[in-house]
Amino acid sequence: MSWSAISILLLFISALLLRSGVAQEASTTAPSAGRAIGTVTAINGNxxxxxxxxxxxxxxTVSDSTRIVKTAPGQRDLKEATPIQLQDLQVGDRVLARGRPGDEAGSVTATSLIVMKQSDVANRQQRDVQEWQRRGAGGIVRELDAASGGITISPTPTQTIAVHTSGATVFLRYPPDSVKFSDAKKSSFSEIRIGDQLRARGNRSGDGQSLNADAVISGTFRNIAGTVNSIDTSAGTITVMDLIRKKSAIIRVTPETQMRKIPPEVAQRIAMFLKRPAAAGSAEQASSPPPQGGGQQMRAGGGSRGPGGGPDFQQIIRRMPAASLPDLQQGDAVMIVTTDAPADQQVIALTLLSGVEPILTAAPTQASAANLLSGWSMGSDAEGGNQ
Known part of the structure; x- marks a missing residue:
C-alpha cells in the first residue's frame, strides 16, 4: 500500500474514533461573580x-434558605423542576449555583441551586448518542462555502455529502488535546478548516447526499501510521517511525488515550477485504470470529453492515479488546490519532490501534479502500464509546 493511501485510510479511521466521544450536547459557561456551573466533586457539610x-x-455555600430544585437535562425552564434537599446531592451531579460572591475568591453563597442528577445526565447522554447515530453523517471536510454555509464532507474517498448549515445550527469544536465530546466548545463556521474531521446531525435527503444540519462538531488532529521503535513506560511515551512523514515521532500515552488491539484473525480479514475489487466487496462475505464472544461478523450482505452494504467496521473496532501501554512491543504496527503540534514536538495520543500490520501492508485500490471505509466512516449507524 502506498503511504498516501495509508494517509487516506488513517483519516477515515480517525473519523471513526472521534465518534466515540459524541455523547451529549455540551455547553461551557464561564464563571461569573455569584454564579457557578459544573460538576460536584465533594460535599462537606453545607x-x-x-x-x-x-x-x-x-x-x-448552601444555607437553610437556599432553594434547591432538580430538573431533567435538556429542560429549558423550571416548570417541571422538583424541590430536593441538600442531602439528596451526590458527587458527580451537575449543578448551577446562583447567589452572591462569597468571602473567598471563587466562592458563591447560593440563594438557588439547580441540580441535574448524574444518572439523569447519563441517560440523556445515551439518548444523544442514539440521536447522533440516527441522524448523523460525517467525514473529512473537503470544501467550505462561507457565503452559503455549505460544507462538503467525504465519508469515504469516493463519496461526498453536502452539509447545509444555517443561523440556527449549533457549532462545536474539539479542543486540540481531546476527542471527548464533553470537552467540545461552542464554535462557529469560520473555525472549520479543510481536512478537519467533522460530524453533522440533522435531516438527510432521501438520497442521502445532503443534510440540513442542526448541529456540527469538528476538530483538527494528526494521524500517524508506523512501527514502534521504543517504549518508555515510566514516562508514558512511545517513539514511532511515522511512515507518512518518514520521521520519528514521540507520542505520550495518557489515561485518557483510547487504546484498542485488533486480534490477528480480525486484522487479516480486514486486510482481505481491502484487497478485493470494489464489485466483489459488495457481494462477497468476510465472516470474522466474534470479538470477545460478541457474535460480530464482517460481511457485506447482512449482520454487521454499514451504509451502502459494506461491513460495519465501527461495530467491530469498538468491540476490540482494550489495550494498555505495557501491551505494546518494539516493532508493533500502530495507527494513532494524536493532538496536532509543530514539527518535532511531542504529541498526545488520543486514540491508538495496535495489531494493524496486515491492514497497513494490504494493497487496495482506492475503490476497495472506499468499500472498507464506507463502514468506518462517521456517517454509519454504528456508535459506541471507548470510555
Missing part, C-alpha cells in the same frame, strides 16, 4: 465543591 465548566474550582 459546602459543595464544584469543578466548573470553565476550569476553576468553586466552593458553593
Amino acid at each position: 459546602i459543595i465543591s464544584v469543578k466548573t465548566d470553565a476550569g476553576p474550582n468553586a466552593a458553593v
